[in-house]
Amino acid sequence: MKADVLRVKDLVVHYHTSLGAVKAADNISFSLKADERLGFAGESGSGKSTMALAILRMIKPPGRIEAGEVWLEGINVMTVSEEEMRQVRLARIAMIPQGSMNSLNPVMRVKEQIADALRDHGVQLSRHQLQERVRDLLTSVGLRPEVADMFPHELSGGMKQRACIAIAISLRPKVIIADEPTSALDVVVQKQVMQTLARVQKDLEASVILVGHDMGLVAQFVDRLGVMYAGKLVEVSPVRDIFTKPLHPYTQMLIASLPSLEQKGTFRGIPGLPPLLRDLPPGCAFHPRCPHASDRCRTEEPLSREVRPNSWAACHLLP
Numbered sequence: 094m095k096a097d098v099l100r101v102k103d104l105v106v107h108y109h110t111s112l113g114a115v116k117a118a119d120n121i122s123f124s125l126k127a128d129e130r131l132g133f134a135g136e137s138g139s140g141k142s143t144m145a146l147a148i149l150r151m152i153k154p155p156g157r158i159e160a161g162e163v164w165l166e167g168i169n170v171m172t173v174s175e176e177e178m179r180q181v182r183l184a185r186i187a188m189i190p191q192g193s194m195n196s197l198n199p200v201m202r203v204k205e206q207i208a209d210a211l212r213d214h215g216v217q218l219s220r221h222q223l224q225e226r227v228r229d230l231l232t233s234v235g236l237r238p239e240v241a242d243m244f245p246h247e248l249s250g251g252m253k254q255r256a257c258i259a260i261a262i263s264l265r266p267k268v269i270i271a272d273e274p275t276s277a278l279d280v281v282v283q284k285q286v287m288q289t290l291a292r293v294q295k296d297l298e299a300s301v302i303l304v305g306h307d308m309g310l311v312a313q314f315v316d317r318l319g320v321m322y323a324g325k326l327v328e329v330s331p332v333r334d335i336f337t338k339p340l341h342p343y344t345q346m347l348i349a350s351l352p353s354l355e356q357k358g359t360f361r362g363i364p365g366l367p368p369l370l371r372d373l374p375p376g377c378a379f380h381p382r383c384p385h386a387s388d389r390c391r392t393e394e395p396l397s398r399e400v401r402p403n404s405w406a407a408c409h410l411l412p
C-alpha cells in the first residue's frame with residue numbers, strides 16, 4: 094500500500110458576509126496517496142475550489158479557514174508561518190488555478206515568468222542554466238522552446254494553459270492541484286491539456302488533485318473520485334466503483350443525469366436546487382432533494398464513514 098502524501102482532516106472554511114457565515118467547506122477529510130490521481134466533482138458552489146484553495150492556505154477575506162489540519166509530507170501546513178508556506182507552495186504543492194490562462198502576467202515573456210517563480214524560491218541559476226531549465230520545462234509540457242520569448246497574448250488558450258503547467262511544475266512539486274484546468278478550452282484542446290498533465294505527473298512521480306464540475310471529464314483522469322454537495326464531501330470511492338455501485342443518493346442521481354450515447358431520451362436532471370450555504374437545512378443537507386429522506390435525515394447530520402474498502406460516504410441509509 095502506498096504512503097499518504099497529503100492528509101486533510103476536518104477542514105472548515107467560512108466566508109463571513111453581512112448576511113451571516115457561508116459554510117463553503119464543512120469538515121472535509123481525505124487522504125491522497127503517492128502517484129495517485131484524486132478528483133473532486135459537484136455542482137458549482139459545492140465547495141470544491143474553496144477546499145483546493147484552503148489546502149494551499151490561499152483563502153482571501155472575507156473567507157477564513159476556521160479549523161482543520163492539512164498534513165503534507167509530515168508537516169501540518171496550517172501551523173507553519175506565512176513565509177514557510179510561501180516556500181511550500183510551488184516547491185512541494187503547486188496549483189494550476191481556475192482561469193489560470195488569465196493568471197499569466199500580460200507584460201512579461203514566458204521565460205521571465207518561469208524565472209520569477211524560480212528566483213522567488215531561492216533557485217540561483219546562471220543565464221545559460223536558466224535557459225536550459227526553461228527549455229526543458231516548456232518541452233515537458235509540449236511547447237516549442239521559442240515560446241520562452243513570447244508574451245501571453247501571442248499564445249493560444251491551450252498554449253497558455255501549458256505555460257501555466259510549466260510554471261506550476263518548475264520546482265518539481267510532489268502534489269499538483271488543478272482547479273478546472275480546461276474549463277475555457279474546446280474539447281480537442283481539453284484532451285491535449287489533460288494528456289500534458291498526465292505526462293508531467295508521471296515525469297515528476299507526483300500526485301494530482303483534479304477539481305471540476307464535469308464529473309465525466311474528471312472521472313476519465315482520476316483513480317478515485319470525491320463528490321461534494323453543499324460544502325461537504327458526501328462520497329469518495331474508486332472511479333470504477335462510483336460508476337458501477339455509487340453509494341450516496343446524490344452520487345447516484347448525478348450519475349443517472351450524465352448524458353449517455355446508449356440511452357437516448359429525455360435528460361434527467363436532479364430535481365430542486367442546492368441549498369444556500371449560509372442557510373443550510375438541518376440534518377442531511379441533501380434531504381430536500383433526496384427521494385429516500387426519512388425523519389432522521391431531517392434532524393441528524395450523517396457522518397462520513399468507510400462503507401466498503403476504500404469507499405467513504407455520509408448517508409443514514411448505508412449499512
Ligand code: SF4
Binds near residue numbers: 341380384385
Ligand atoms: Fe438521503 Fe437521508 Fe442519505 Fe441524506 S442521509 S442522502 S437525505 S437518505
